[in-house]
Amino acid sequence: xxxxxxxxxxxxxxxxxxxxxxxxxxxxxxxxxxxxxxxxxxxxxxxxxxxxxxxxxxxxxxxxxxxxxxxxxxxxxxxxxxxxxxxxxxxxxxxxxxxxxxxxxxxxxxxxxxxxxxxxxxxxxxxxxxxxxxxxxxxxxxxxxxxxxxxxxxxxxxxxxxxxxxxxxxxxxxxxxxxxxxxxxxxxxx
Numbered sequence: 001x002x003x004x005x006x007x008x009x010x011x012x013x014x015x016x017x018x019x020x021x022x023x024x025x026x027x028x029x030x031x032x033x034x035x036x037x038x039x040x041x042x043x044x045x046x047x048x049x050x051x052x053x054x055x056x057x058x059x060x061x062x063x064x065x066x067x068x069x070x071x072x073x074x075x076x077x078x079x080x081x082x083x084x085x086x087x088x089x090x091x092x093x094x095x096x097x098x099x100x101x102x103x104x105x106x107x108x109x110x111x112x113x114x115x116x117x118x119x120x121x122x123x124x125x126x127x128x129x130x131x132x133x134x135x136x137x138x139x140x141x142x143x144x145x146x147x148x149x150x151x152x153x154x155x156x157x158x159x160x161x162x163x164x165x166x167x168x169x170x171x172x173x174x175x176x177x178x179x180x181x182x183x184x185x186x187x188x189x190x
Contacts, residue, residue: 005032008075015066026063033076034059037083043146044087054090058083073160080151081161084143133183140164141176148173 005011005028014025037058042051061082069078121129134142140162147153147161148169155166155173162169 012069012071012075015069022063022066026059026066029062029079030059033079036076037079040080040151041083041087043150044084045091050090054083054087057090058086061086074157077157077160080153080157084161129184129187130180132187133180136183137176137179141172141179144169144172145176145180 006014011025011028011032014021015029016022017025034055038051038055041054041058042048045051045054058079062079065082069075073081134145137145143162144158144164147158148155153161155169158164158169159166164172
């Protein structure tokens with residue numbers, strides 16, 4: 001049976017109270033945000049085991065720093081930034097590269113190519129081709145693209161997570177989509 005989770009404001013208020021209230025609020029954080037954070041971390045690492053370790057570390061960091069949340073951004077943005085930073089640190093330690101898994105719906109970016117020619121590829125082949133395209137992007141463009149496209153985050157929230165400017169993030173996203181489309185067109189035209 002799934003527990004009822006209160007709204008974000010209630011969670012934050014309880015997190016900043018005595019330990020008993022904070023512990024209850026932490027269980028709400030895990031229930032409300034755990035699945036979303038897990039999905040994001042998993043896409044960044046492409047490793048279930050590493051994802052579990054990072055997510056556990058994220059929740060430990062949230063607990064330790066729960067009193068430092070000032071409400072300058074949404075609570076989820078704050079959590080996401082912790083997850084993002086912890087993942088980067090872990091990957092640097094592990095000396096691994098980001099790897100992305102892709103949704104077949106991403107094919108919409110390649111509409112112009114589909115209109116120009118009939119694509120005779122299986123969904124798996126299309127997914128693999130798109131994965132290749134994403135992997136060619138510079139790291140910052142890959143991260144911005146993922147947060148905007150997969151997480152459907154607003155540029156302001158991405159800026160809160162990455163520390164970048166909204167204008168710079170829009171440029172990164174635009175250039176990422178252009179590079180992906182060019183890559184796909186070059187592969188599909190051969």
